[in-house]
Amino acid sequence: MAHAYTPGLKVTEKTLLSKRRILPLKGEVVVKVGDKVSPDDIVAKTELPGNVEPMNVANILGVPPEDVEECMTKKIGEEVEQGEVIAKSKSFFGLFTSTCKAKIGGKIENISSVTGQVLLRGEPIPVTVKAYLKGEVTEVIPQEGVVVTTWGSFAQGIFGIGGETHGELKVVSPDSRTILNDSDINDDLKDKIIVGGSLVTADALKKAISVGVRGIVVGGFNDKDLRDFLGYDLGVAITGNEEKGITLVVTEGFGEINMAEHTYNLLKSKEGQLACIHGATQIRAGVIRPEVVIPLEGDVHAKDEKVAVASKGLEVGSPVRVIRHPYFGVIGEVTDLPSPLQKLESESMARVLEVELEGGKKAIIPRANVELLEE
Amino acid sequence: MEGMKPEDIKVILATDCGSTTTKAILIEQRDGEYRLIVRGEAPTTVEAPFEDVTMGVLNAIAEVEELSGRKLLDEEHRIIAPAKDKVGTDIYISTSSAGGGLQMMVAGVVRSMTAESAERAALGAGAIVMDVIASNDKRLPHQQIERIRHLRPDMILLSGGIDGGTTTHVVELAELISAADPRPRLGSGYNLPVIYAGNSEARPAIKETLENKVALDIVDNLRPVLERENLLPAREKIHDLFMEHVMAQAPGYGRLMSWTDAPIMPTPGAVGLIIKTIAELEDIEVVGVDIGGATTDVFSVFQETFNRTVSANLGMSYSVSNVFAETGVPNVMRWVPFDMDERDLRNRVKNKMIRPTTIPQSLKELVFEQAIAKEALRLAFIQHKNFATVLKGVQQQRTIADAFDQQVGGQTLVNMMDLNMLIGSGGVLSHAPRRQQAAMMLIDAFMPEGVTRLAVDSIFMMPQLGVLSTLHEKAATEVFNKDCLIHLGTCVAPAGEIKGSGQVLEYRIEMPGGGVEEGSINAMEMKLIKLGIDEKTNLPVKAKASLTPAKNLDLGAGKGHKVTTDVSGGVVGVVLDGRGRPYAPADDKKVRVENLKTWMAELDIYDKSALEEL
Numbered sequence: 001m002a003h004a005y006t007p008g009l010k011v012t013e014k015t016l017l018s019k020r021r022i023l024p025l026k027g028e029v030v031v032k033v034g035d036k037v038s039p040d041d042i043v044a045k046t047e048l049p050g051n052v053e054p055m056n057v058a059n060i061l062g063v064p065p066e067d068v069e070e071c072m073t074k075k076i077g078e079e080v081e082q083g084e085v086i087a088k089s090k091s092f093f094g095l096f097t098s099t100c101k102a103k104i105g106g107k108i109e110n111i112s113s114v115t116g117q118v119l120l121r122g123e124p125i126p127v128t129v130k131a132y133l134k135g136e137v138t139e140v141i142p143q144e145g146v147v148v149t150t151w152g153s154f155a156q157g158i159f160g161i162g163g164e165t166h167g168e169l170k171v172v173s174p175d176s177r178t179i180l181n182d183s184d185i186n187d188d189l190k191d192k193i194i195v196g197g198s199l200v201t202a203d204a205l206k207k208a209i210s211v212g213v214r215g216i217v218v219g220g221f222n223d224k225d226l227r228d229f230l231g232y233d234l235g236v237a238i239t240g241n242e243e244k245g246i247t248l249v250v251t252e253g254f255g256e257i258n259m260a261e262h263t264y265n266l267l268k269s270k271e272g273q274l275a276c277i278h279g280a281t282q283i284r285a286g287v288i289r290p291e292v293v294i295p296l297e298g299d300v301h302a303k304d305e306k307v308a309v310a311s312k313g314l315e316v317g318s319p320v321r322v323i324r325h326p327y328f329g330v331i332g333e334v335t336d337l338p339s340p341l342q343k344l345e346s347e348s349m350a351r352v353l354e355v356e357l358e359g360g361k362k363a364i365i366p367r368a369n370v371e372l373l374e375e
Numbered sequence: 376m377e378g379m380k381p382e383d384i385k386v387i388l389a390t391d392c393g394s395t396t397t398k399a400i401l402i403e404q405r406d407g408e409y410r411l412i413v414r415g416e417a418p419t420t421v422e423a424p425f426e427d428v429t430m431g432v433l434n435a436i437a438e439v440e441e442l443s444g445r446k447l448l449d450e451e452h453r454i455i456a457p458a459k460d461k462v463g464t465d466i467y468i469s470t471s472s473a474g475g476g477l478q479m480m481v482a483g484v485v486r487s488m489t490a491e492s493a494e495r496a497a498l499g500a501g502a503i504v505m506d507v508i509a510s511n512d513k514r515l516p517h518q519q520i521e522r523i524r525h526l527r528p529d530m531i532l533l534s535g536g537i538d539g540g541t542t543t544h545v546v547e548l549a550e551l552i553s554a555a556d557p558r559p560r561l562g563s564g565y566n567l568p569v570i571y572a573g574n575s576e577a578r579p580a581i582k583e584t585l586e587n588k589v590a591l592d593i594v595d596n597l598r599p600v601l602e603r604e605n606l607l608p609a610r611e612k613i614h615d616l617f618m619e620h621v622m623a624q625a626p627g628y629g630r631l632m633s634w635t636d637a638p639i640m641p642t643p644g645a646v647g648l649i650i651k652t653i654a655e656l657e658d659i660e661v662v663g664v665d666i667g668g669a670t671t672d673v674f675s676v677f678q679e680t681f682n683r684t685v686s687a688n689l690g691m692s693y694s695v696s697n698v699f700a701e702t703g704v705p706n707v708m709r710w711v712p713f714d715m716d717e718r719d720l721r722n723r724v725k726n727k728m729i730r731p732t733t734i735p736q737s738l739k740e741l742v743f744e745q746a747i748a749k750e751a752l753r754l755a756f757i758q759h760k761n762f763a764t765v766l767k768g769v770q771q772q773r774t775i776a777d778a779f780d781q782q783v784g785g786q787t788l789v790n791m792m793d794l795n796m797l798i799g800s801g802g803v804l805s806h807a808p809r810r811q812q813a814a815m816m817l818i819d820a821f822m823p824e825g826v827t828r829l830a831v832d833s834i835f836m837m838p839q840l841g842v843l844s845t846l847h848e849k850a851a852t853e854v855f856n857k858d859c860l861i862h863l864g865t866c867v868a869p870a871g872e873i874k875g876s877g878q879v880l881e882y883r884i885e886m887p888g889g890g891v892e893e894g895s896i897n898a899m900e901m902k903l904i905k906l907g908i909d910e911k912t913n914l915p916v917k918a919k920a921s922l923t924p925a926k927n928l929d930l931g932a933g934k935g936h937k938v939t940t941d942v943s944g945g946v947v948g949v950v951l952d953g954r955g956r957p958y959a960p961a962d963d964k965k966v967r968v969e970n971l972k973t974w975m976a977e978l979d980i981y982d983k984s985a986l987e988e989l
Contacts, residue, residue: 237696
C-alpha cells in the first residue's frame, strides 16, 4: 500500500519545463526549432471553420425539397454575401418570383433534397497560440503546434481563476502568514504578478484589478468572496476561461491558510524577475493545476537530474502537508506508517500514518488526508 | 479462462476503475460456494502524472495480494492465470467509469418522445448524457450546431421518427450533426462514432449525409411505433462502441482490455444489470442508488420497467460544491444538529472539491458530509422521478373514472408507496462507520412511504458483480446474497401530512422468539425496534406486523386502514418513522436541532456524548 498516496503539488527551485502549445485544430506553425520566444510571441495559427447558418430554402420559396437544387442561383462551394440572393423560384406561369437571401456572408456548404435545407458557412474565425513562456522552441509538431522549453522555478497551485498571463514578480506581503489587504495595493503594481501571504481579501482583489495588476499568487481565498467575484457559485472545479481582468493562483486552499514557507521563500528569492502564470484548474478528467513559472537561463538541452529521481511515495521521514480538518494546512514529517486499519474519531476505519507536526506534536492522520511535499 | 468450464472456475479477480479509486475484489470457491475473500483499493491513475489506468489496477491488486496471501501478479506485473493453489486467478474482469466515464450526446425529433427514448437508451447503457438535441428544443439550428461542436462527446445517438413515418426531421438533425463536424473527446485520430436508431426509411438519406464525416453505425429504430420502445439494440451498440472507441483511447486501457476475460463495462451499466436481476428474481419494485465522487446514479424498476438516471454534477467529492450550490445552505443545515459558521462551511466544501480524495477524520466533518450526501441523494432522486415516466405522446385508454383525472400521460412511474426495496451504494453509504447512518441517509433522502426494506452494498461491489453475472451467474448471485448486500432492516412510515402532536401509528410486531413488541408512536417521533439477521443463512429475520396508521395517514391500504405484513430485520432493525410525508422540518431552529438529536439518539446514529460536545 506504499503506492497509495496523494501526490503533492510541486514546488521546485530549478527544473526543466516543457509546455506543449497546440492549436485546437490543424493549422500553421510559424516558428522553428531553436527559435527563442517570449510569452507574447505567436507560435502557431489557424482558422476555425465559421459558424453555420441553416436556411430552409424549400419553406422560404414554397417549393418541394427535391426542387430546391434547381432553384439555387449559387452552388455548393460558392461564396455569397449577406443579403445576396441564393435561390429563386417562379410560380403562377412565371408571373411571381420568390427569392431567398443569404442570412450571413460565407460559403454554400450543403444543399439537401430531403429536407430542403441549405447550409451557409460563415467567415473563418482566426485562432492563434502564444508561447506563454520565455524559452526555446524544442519541437515542432507539424500543423499542430510546438513545444517550448525553459529552465525555471516552478510552483503549482491548488486552485486558480483566469487564463495565462505574465509580468514582473513582486512580493507584497512581508511574510507567508500575512493577509493581502487592499491597503497593500498601489499604482506601482500595474502589470505585475504580486505575491501575498495567507489570504487575499475581496477588497484587495478588486483594487488589484482596478490598478491593473496582472496576477496574484496567494495562500488562501474565501469561497464566499469567490462567489461574489465570479457572480455565481462554482459547482465543479473547471476554471481558466474567466475574463475578470486578473489571474489568481491559490497555493493552499480555501480560507485563511499560510502559504507554504518553501513556496513563499522561493517566490521571494525571484522577486523582480519575469513570472508566467495561469489559473486554469481542472480536477476531473485530465487534472490541470494552476502554476507559476519563473523562466531561468540555461541550456534547454541539458539533462534535468531531478527528473530521474522518481517519487518514492510515502515513507517514514517524508515531509507531508495535511489537507483536511482538524489539522488542515499543517506541515509535518511522517514518523510511522502502521499497516492495520485504525479507528478515527469519526469511527471510520482507515489506513493512517503518524505525523510529527511543527512544534513536535504528534498526530494520527488518515493517509488519504495528507499530500507529499514534492520538490 | 478460454476453454474453461464454469464449474472449473474457482478464483475470480474483479476490478472497478472509478473516477477516484480503483477497487479490486477477490472471490474464491470454498466448500462449494463462492464467497468474497478480500478487497483492496488504490487511487485511480488515469490522470496526469500517471496517465495509465493499469497502475491503479495493479496497486489495488497488490493490496489484494497482501491481504489474501494469494500471489496474483508475476515479476513483470502480469496477472497470473489460471489459478493453482495459492497462485493466480481463473478469471479477471473489470468495469470502468474513470476519465469521466462514457459521455454521450443524443438527438431525436420530439424532445418528449424519440429524443427522450434515445436518452433512456443512452442512460441505460451507462452513459452520461451531456445534452439532448431535439427539433423542438427551442434552440435555433445554429445554436444547436455550436453546441454539438463545443461538447466533444464520446459518441452520438441519433433517433427520430417511427418506422414509416416522416423522414425530413431526422435527416435535418443529421445535417446539423454533419455541419457541426464534431470531434471525439479523446484523441483526434479517429472519427466520432454516431449510432443511428431512427426511422428505418430514412437510412439511405442518413447514410448519404453522415457517412463521410463520422463513423456511422445503424441499428433498429428505438421507437418503431409510438407505443413501444426497443432500446436493446441501441444499448448493445453503445457498449460495443464504448469498448472499441472510447476505452481504447483512454490512457492505459488498451493494456487493461487485453487482460480482461470479458469486455470492460461502464460501471453504471453493470450496476443496472444487478438491480434488474434483483427485481426480477424477487418480483419486487426496487430503487437503487450509487452515489460517487462525481456523479449519482439512480436505478429503478417499477411496473417491470427499468430506468436509470445519472445526475452528472451531484457527488461527494468532485461535485460536492455543486450539491451545495444547488441545494443551498439551509437545506444542508436542516440535517446538522449543531451550528456552523457559513464562511467556514463554504470553505470546507470547496476544500473537499479541490482535494477530492480526503476522508472525514472528525465526527463534525462526518455529520456534515452525511448531511450533504442526503441532499445529493434527494436531488438526484427528484431528477429520477421526473425522468422515469410512462411513455409520452401515447394515447391512453381511459374509463369514465379517469374523466376527472387531469394527468395527461408522462406521469412518473416511481411510486414510493409501492416501493419494496431501497438499495444504497457508493462510498458515503457503504463506508459509513455505523450502518445506522446509512439507513438514516436513505430514509432522509428518499423519504420512503409505507413499508420499505433498506439495504446497502457492503463494500461497493455491485459493479463487479454486474459484469460477473454475464460470465458466471452462479458466482455473482451467491456473492451478492451472502457478501454484497447488507440488509439494514425495514422503514415503516405512514404517508400524509402531520398535524398536531398526536399519535400517528399503532404497531404490534410478533417477534420470531415468541415475544411481542407493541405500542404507538406520536407525530415527529422515530423509534427503532431490533430485529436482526439469521446468522446461519445471512438473510434477514422476518416478523409479522400489524400496523395501523392514524385516520389521516396511509400505509398502503388507504387512510387509517390497518396493514398486516411481514417486516424484515437487518443490522439496524425496524425503523418506525412518524415524521409524515412530505416531511416538514420544524421552522424553529432550536426545535429542529432538538428533534435531530432525539432521533439520532433513538436510532444510535452517532456516539451520543461526542455529539453533545460538538
